[in-house]
Amino acid sequence: xxxxxxxxxxxxxxxxxxxLAVVAIAxxxxxxxxxxxxxxxxxxxxxxxxxGTAEELFVRHYGFLQAALTQLVEFAPALIGxxxxxxxVARELESGTFRLAWTxxxxxxxxxGVKLAVVGVASAVTAGLLSLMVTWWTTPFSRVEANRxxxxxxxxxxxxxxxxxxxxxxxxxxxGLLVRRTLPAMAATLALFIGVLLCIVFWVRPHYLPPAHTTxxxxxxxxxxxxxxxxxxxxxxxxxxxxxxxxxxxxxxxxDAAGHPVSNQFLGTAxxxxxxxxxxxxRFPAPTGPFQDCIAKISGTYHLVVTYQPAGRYWIFQSIxxxxxxxxxxxxxxxxxxxxxxxx
Amino acid sequence: xxxxxxxxxxxxxxxxxxxxxxxDLRIPAGHVTGLVGPNGAGKTTLLHLAVGLLAPTxxxxxxxxRTPAADPSQLGRVGFVAQDTPTYxxxxxxxxxxxxxxxxxxxDRELAERRVRQLGLDPKQKxxxxxxxxxxxxxxxxxxxxxxxxxILDEPVASLDPLARREFLKVLMEAVAEHGVSAVLSSxxxxxxxxxxxxxxxxxxxxxxxxxxxxxxLASHHRLTGPRRDPARLPSNQEVIEESHTDRQTTLLVRxxxxxxxxxxxxxxxxxxDLVLAYMGRDSAVDSSRATLAxxxx
Numbered sequence: 001x002x003x004x005x006x007x008x009x010x011x012x013x014x015x016x017x018x019x020l021a022v023v024a025i026a027x028x029x030x031x032x033x034x035x036x037x038x039x040x041x042x043x044x045x046x047x048x049x050x051x052g053t054a055e056e057l058f059v060r061h062y063g064f065l066q067a068a069l070t071q072l073v074e075f076a077p078a079l080i081g082x083x084x085x086x087x088x089v090a091r092e093l094e095s096g097t098f099r100l101a102w103t104x105x106x107x108x109x110x111x112x113g114v115k116l117a118v119v120g121v122a123s124a125v126t127a128g129l130l131s132l133m134v135t136w137w138t139t140p141f142s143r144v145e146a147n148r149x150x151x152x153x154x155x156x157x158x159x160x161x162x163x164x165x166x167x168x169x170x171x172x173x174x175x176g177l178l179v180r181r182t183l184p185a186m187a188a189t190l191a192l193f194i195g196v197l198l199c200i201v202f203w204v205r206p207h208y209l210p211p212a213h214t215t216x217x218x219x220x221x222x223x224x225x226x227x228x229x230x231x232x233x234x235x236x237x238x239x240x241x242x243x244x245x246x247x248x249x250x251x252x253x254x255x256d257a258a259g260h261p262v263s264n265q266f267l268g269t270a271x272x273x274x275x276x277x278x279x280x281x282x283r284f285p286a287p288t289g290p291f292q293d294c295i296a297k298i299s300g301t302y303h304l305v306v307t308y309q310p311a312g313r314y315w316i317f318q319s320i321x322x323x324x325x326x327x328x329x330x331x332x333x334x335x336x337x338x339x340x341x342x343x344x
Numbered sequence: 345x346x347x348x349x350x351x352x353x354x355x356x357x358x359x360x361x362x363x364x365x366x367x368d369l370r371i372p373a374g375h376v377t378g379l380v381g382p383n384g385a386g387k388t389t390l391l392h393l394a395v396g397l398l399a400p401t402x403x404x405x406x407x408x409x410r411t412p413a414a415d416p417s418q419l420g421r422v423g424f425v426a427q428d429t430p431t432y433x434x435x436x437x438x439x440x441x442x443x444x445x446x447x448x449x450x451x452d453r454e455l456a457e458r459r460v461r462q463l464g465l466d467p468k469q470k471x472x473x474x475x476x477x478x479x480x481x482x483x484x485x486x487x488x489x490x491x492x493x494x495x496i497l498d499e500p501v502a503s504l505d506p507l508a509r510r511e512f513l514k515v516l517m518e519a520v521a522e523h524g525v526s527a528v529l530s531s532x533x534x535x536x537x538x539x540x541x542x543x544x545x546x547x548x549x550x551x552x553x554x555x556x557x558x559x560x561x562l563a564s565h566h567r568l569t570g571p572r573r574d575p576a577r578l579p580s581n582q583e584v585i586e587e588s589h590t591d592r593q594t595t596l597l598v599r600x601x602x603x604x605x606x607x608x609x610x611x612x613x614x615x616x617x618d619l620v621l622a623y624m625g626r627d628s629a630v631d632s633s634r635a636t637l638a639x640x641x642x
Contacts, residue, residue: 003446007439008432096430100483103395104447105420105490107413344397 005118016126027133038140055144069134070156077164080123081193085172086185093180112340127165148314149248151201158318163325168193170332177339208320216304246311253305270297348373348494348526353403356389363389365550378537379530381547387530391498395424420450423487427498429480433472437465448490456489477508488519497529513540534617553623568596568609586622597622
């Protein structure tokens with residue numbers, strides 16, 4: 001059965017191997033140059049304040065290739081689900097060849113089991129290798145961006161692409177079994193895969209671990225200011241998340257020692273020229289003037305409470321998400337084993 | 345001899361429609377059995393139940409004394425050629441033989457290769473490029489080379505032209521004779537099976553109307569032609585299967601194991617096709633499938 005699975009899969013495997021080879025060549029040729037450029041332009045400026053220009057130039061230089069490679073990692077699981085998963089059973093049902101395959105001296109469960117194993121492992125290896133190469137290649141970019149928990153970046157790097165691929169493959173097989181026709185199964189696979197991924201990214205991922213809290217001075221805020229609302233008589237005190245490299249900040253509040261939020265009365269006395277009716281809103285950081293005084297007064301009484309996932313949890317989150325998708329994949333496989341006994 | 349196929353109260357339902365209902369049937373071993381019936385009679389459903397592609401909704405089915413497709417060894421005992429003889433379009437003839445070897449521990453590689461040579465198939469040819477007749481032969485080769493005890497073929501010649509049809513049945517009969525396997529083949533055309541079958545099962549609307557060896561079956565049926573008369577007045581051992589009357593003449597198809605003694609009758613033997621049509625015509629359930637009768641009579 002392994003030989004048959006391999007024989008039926010070998011064309012797709014060859015396509016995938018060729019694709020991986022092209023990526024490998026591109027990564028191996030350009031990789032050292034990317035690292036070299038980073039080491040000679042961005043790395044030396046660390047600790048100085050003028051890194052922005054160097055970083056911008058660096059990102060721009062290899063931006064196209066970076067976009068192409070990371071998009072590839074992002075699309076690979078969906079492609080695997082569509083082109084390897086969906087046709088696996090659907091094509092046999094569609095062309096009637098299941099009547100040939102399932103009446104040989106191999107039970108249906110074994111037939112499915114071996115096929116799932118062979119193509120499933122190939123899916124994991126393909127996505128894993130691709131992600132490994134791209135994650136290595138983009139290391140300097142990740143350092144510059146310092147934002148590994150970004151929903152897109154998180155999805156494109158590390159070990160999660162492998163788990164997505166295995167899940168997408170299992171999803172494709174399941175859709176093939178249910179829909180029984182290749183093209184509709186492919187479409188259903190794509191739609192469901194994107195749906196599940198978005199649900200997990202936005203609704204489930206933030207809750208893998210309870211967030212940590214830390215306090216910081218008001219000056220650490222990334223952004224601070226007053227924004228007039230409605231008639232211009234009311235105003236809103238706005239506060240940007242502080243920049244904690246590679247951490248995932250979910251909320252930032254300004255409170256006093258007792259935990260009370262900053263009151264409008266306090267702001268009215270601390271920043272008389274900034275708060276409406278003098279309706280011009282100030283923005284931090286401002287070089288001098290009344291705005292700095294205002295910030296200093298606020299800082300005397302208030303501090304920031306930041307709710308976030310620390311950078312050190314990155315691999316824990318990667319592992320949890322991978323485990324989640326692998327568990328979903330095995331659930332789908334279990335369903336396939338149950339379902340295939342009722343299909344004919 | 346034991347039975348190759350035995351069903352009791354067998355039924356299969358798709359949604360609210362019964363494709364096969366309350367079917368009681370036995371097919372003894374050592375025969376080439378023709379399973380005949382109009383389209384929609386449940387032939388394919390019955391055969392799919394027999395090879396384990398389907399599971400029954402009600403009743404039981406035993407093939408070679410065991411539940412179909414219960415385990416790999418049971419799967420290996422039954423060779424199946426499905427309707428339209430599916431093969432993998434992207435695999436070559438030789439790869440189909442490899443496939444048979446990979447999937448069947450009892451695979452007779454030498455036999456398979458010899459048959460492919462005899463059929464004149466190019467081993468490197470992709471199955472998708474084969475003609476319908478060649479594809480059917482390839483599917484038959486795969487089914488035979490696993491050395492089953494029972495061969496089941498679902499409408500194997502329906503889509504073949506007359507020449508390929510004859511060739512296929514010839515090859516099938518040689519294999520059956522050579523390896524001593526039992527065979528069950530279905531068709532909605534009696535004429536296809538007349539030459540090759542020695543046992544008949546007539547299935548109409550899930551019901552088995554006639555079953556038995558063909559020779560005794562034909563020997564016990566007669567066509568009687570004579571002056572017009574009421575069939576109710578025939579001897580009690582003569583069962584009227586079909587009757588037709590003109591003003592002055594009566595034609596009957598009767599079943600009896602006794603000789604016909606009445607000198608008023610002209611007695612003629614009955615062909616298999618006439619016999620099958622007579623039974624299907626008698627069955628009231630056939631009314632709805634008159635359209636397919638025309639096809640049967642073709």
